[in-house]
Amino acid sequence: xxxxxxxxxxxxxxxxxxxxxxxxxxxxxxxxxxxxxxxxxxxxxxxxxxxxxxxxxxxxxxxxxxxxxxxxxxxxxxxxxxxxxxxxxxxxxxxxxxxxxxxxxxxxxxxxxxxxxxxxxxxxxxxxxxxxxxxxxxxxxxxxxxxxxxxxxxxxxxxxxxxxxxxxxxxxxxxxxxxxxxxxxxxxxxxxxxxxxxxxxxxxxxxxxxxxxxxxxxxxxxxxxxxxxxxxxxxxxxxxxxxxxxxxxxxxxxxxxxxxxxx
Numbered sequence: 001x002x003x004x005x006x007x008x009x010x011x012x013x014x015x016x017x018x019x020x021x022x023x024x025x026x027x028x029x030x031x032x033x034x035x036x037x038x039x040x041x042x043x044x045x046x047x048x049x050x051x052x053x054x055x056x057x058x059x060x061x062x063x064x065x066x067x068x069x070x071x072x073x074x075x076x077x078x079x080x081x082x083x084x085x086x087x088x089x090x091x092x093x094x095x096x097x098x099x100x101x102x103x104x105x106x107x108x109x110x111x112x113x114x115x116x117x118x119x120x121x122x123x124x125x126x127x128x129x130x131x132x133x134x135x136x137x138x139x140x141x142x143x144x145x146x147x148x149x150x151x152x153x154x155x156x157x158x159x160x161x162x163x164x165x166x167x168x169x170x171x172x173x174x175x176x177x178x179x180x181x182x183x184x185x186x187x188x189x190x191x192x193x194x195x196x197x198x199x200x201x202x203x204x205x206x207x208x209x210x211x212x213x214x215x216x217x218x219x220x221x222x223x224x225x226x227x228x229x230x231x232x233x234x235x236x237x238x239x240x241x242x243x244x245x246x247x248x249x250x251x252x253x254x255x256x257x258x259x260x261x262x263x
């Protein structure tokens with residue numbers, strides 16, 4: 001496996017939380033969205049065949065180019081939050097293309113979920129090794145600094161969050177997000193129905209890295225905050241789409257993927 005390719009898989013909707021900022025900057029590719037595109041193409045090819053997947057990927061690329069000029073400045077490369085917004089913008093393009101083709105939000109949400117699974121398809125021992133970088137002292141310092149800086153609200157389109165110190169037993173540390181940059185961006189683009197599905201990526205990421213995320217509330221589903229709590233080695237649990245894990249679209253056995261639109 002290419003080490004560069006592996007390290008960038010944790011740059012997801014909250015993926016910047018999964019490896020140390022220093023390591024990410026060292027191994028970050030020239031195009032941070034390349035792993036997302038490759039995983040999307042793989043999932044679409046499996047669903048629809050190569051010809052249609054290629055057509056969809058071309059449409060996604062063009063749609064993304066149209067969205068890109070509207071992306072707000074939230075601190076550039078110096079901000080941890082920029083990585084999170086990048087993925088949200090990319091998946092807005094995926095959403096628009098699939099919705100235009102006639103697919104439901106559940107179907108679109110499942111495709112996005114499967115792309116994250118594809119990016120996390122590596123040996124567990126290696127995922128655990130990379131995941132442990134999350135708890136480095138330098139990473140924690142950077143995360144705390146980012147949380148403190150967010151309180152200044154210098155970039156209105158960005159996240160606002162606080163760092164919660166661990167209680168010595170129930171969790172190692174927590175993050176309380178009171179403003180979400182992806183929700184703000186999706187609201188501005190009339191795509192808020194997508195936001196809860198993006199939150200599901202946190203289950204895939206944290207399960208892969210064995211980080212023990214527990215989260216009961218999200219801004220995307222109307223709460224006043226997203227309450228992330230992390231306990232290394234514990235069972236990952238998120239409470240998405242109102243019904244608990246797994247979300248309804250993973251339970252639904254009646255979705256058929258064929259033809260030009262949803263069936």
